[in-house]
Amino acid sequence: MSAAAPATLPAFDPRDPLSLDGLLDDEERLIRDTVRQYVREKFLPHVAGYFENGSLPETTGPELGQLGLLGMHLEGYGCAGASATAYGLTCLELEAGDSGLRSYCSVQGSLAMFAIYRWGSEEQKQRWLPGMAAGTTIGCFGLTEPDAGSNPAGMRTRAKKVGDKWVLNGTKMWITNGSLADVAIVWARTEEGKVNGFLVEKGMPGFTAPVMHGKLSLRASVTSELVLDGVEVPEANRLTEATSLRAPLSCLNEARYGIVWGAAGAARACYEAALDYAKTRVQFDKPIAGYQLTQAKLVEMAVKVGQSTMLAMHLGRLKDAGTLRTEQVSFGKYHNVHAALEVAHSARSVLGANGITLEYPVLRHANNLESVYTYEGTHEMHTLILGQAITGLAAFT
Structure with a gap:
């Protein structure tokens, strides 16, 4: 017997069309909201200058450390011991700010710290990990x-x-x-x-x-x-x-998992910028959001963002259960980075000439995603990883 429907359905949220927020527990939502607040209040007001100057401030490490985000999915040594899903949500919110910010956290935690945590001696862990978790050691x-x-x-x-x-x-x-x-x-x-x-x-x-x-x-x-x-x-x-190569490749897989979430964050930022702009930009006496071609672009963006976030969340639950395979991480990076690039390019067209300026985040994200598309395994390499998993035949050479 099916459960009774609620008396009133929740309102449709154009920024969360699949109601994915309801799949999070209280701790995950708290972590997500804390990181989102940091990004929006402390980072986004200055990111255009960081991008133009080609740097991040020296305070970035300690700030992320104070929030408990560096190596947050590791246990002990000053690390938070958070779930894989909570770490993924953190990557999503950081990359909604900028890929450079998520990369900082990802390289510190999923590559450098994880390498020591997984493959180092106890003495090495005691020496390096507490300072790295605090962001005082990079x-x-x-x-x-x-x-x-x-x-x-x-x-x-x-x-x-x-x-x-x-x-x-x-x-x-x-x-x-x-x-x-x-x-x-x-x-x-x-x-x-x-x-x-x-x-x-x-x-x-x-x-x-x-x-x-x-x-x-x-x-x-x-x-x-x-x-x-x-x-x-x-x-x-x-x-x-x-x-053996198994060691560094295991670190790369940790970082790729974070990218799956991060790409969804970059896509969401572009979609939200395009939605806000389209509702306020008036041409021919009405907002451009009221035109069919613009709505088609916004719908396509919303669907891609929803699909990418749902995929990331599913992989997060698999990782928390200890059943996530490397091929599934490749699946996530393959889909989400490609989808994010498409969202960024479409959002840029909605913003017109304004889309190429640093006043808006869209082309900054699009440029960043060109790097994300090829690092931690190129799109082609993840294609071949999935191809081998599907067919049982290697085609790397």
């Missing part, structure tokens, strides 16, 4: 190289054991927070062919992290090169449990 993650992006097995960075130390030589590229980092998680291949992770500390002789300039995307984020020229790293700084 980390970065060095896997990508000039000639090894989609194929990390082709890395050329080498680690040679000399006495009780390791000597590292090589170059890493496109490293978020590299120039800011107090510690870099650097992945290198040993003489035995194993892939090890090393904690390379700021100031170690031979280690430099020059800022990469000329970006047209992810400008509210510091991107760097890591140069290792005979850097001597003590054995105590080697991630003791990491001996």
Whole structure:
């Protein structure tokens, strides 16, 4: 027997057309609202300047740390121990502000901190994680190289054991927070062919992290090169449990999960900007929201945002249950980033010429999403991951 319908249905919310808010518990809603308030009150009023200047303020780390957002899905060592869904909601709200802000949190927590948490020794965890959770110690993650992006097995960075130390030589590229980092998680291949992770500390002789300039995307984020020229790293700084590519790839999967949610946030920000603009922009004596072509664009955007958020939430519940597969994370990144790009481009057309200015968030998000489309696994790589899962046949080469 079906349950009785409520006396009155809740009003349709154009900003939450699928009523997904009702699927959250009180703690998840509180975390979501806290992050949303921070983004809207502390970050958004200044983000245009951050994007134009190509940087984030030094206070970003401590502010995120005070909110308990850095490594929030990890247990102990000053970390909040929040659910995967709560972490996802955090990524959504941060990227609704800017992809650079979500990347800061994601690189710190899902890459650098997770690498130590999952693959490091107890001594390494005690030394690094509390400060990183507080945002007073910044980390970065060095896997990508000039000639090894989609194929990390082709890395050329080498680690040679000399006495009780390791000597590292090589170059890493496109490293978020590299120039800011107090510690870099650097992945290198040993003489035995194993892939090890090393904690390379700021100031170690031979280690430099020059800022990469000329970006047209992810400008509210510091991107760097890591140069290792005979850097001597003590054995105590080697991630003791990491001996193969499985280690860095597990970190990437954590970060990709956050991107699934973050892309939905960027899409929502673009959709809301277009909706607000269309209801107030008057042409031919009425708001442009009253024209069929504009409504068609808004409907398409609303559907994509709803689908992306619902998909992210489903993956979050799977992750909390311990049943989320890497192929399903690829499914989420494949769909949500592509959908977010489409929403951003459509929203830009609704705003007309105003859509290209920093007064509105749309083209800033569109530019950022061009980076999100290719980092943490390109769209093509996730296509092949899903293709192999569906057919049972690998087609990477």
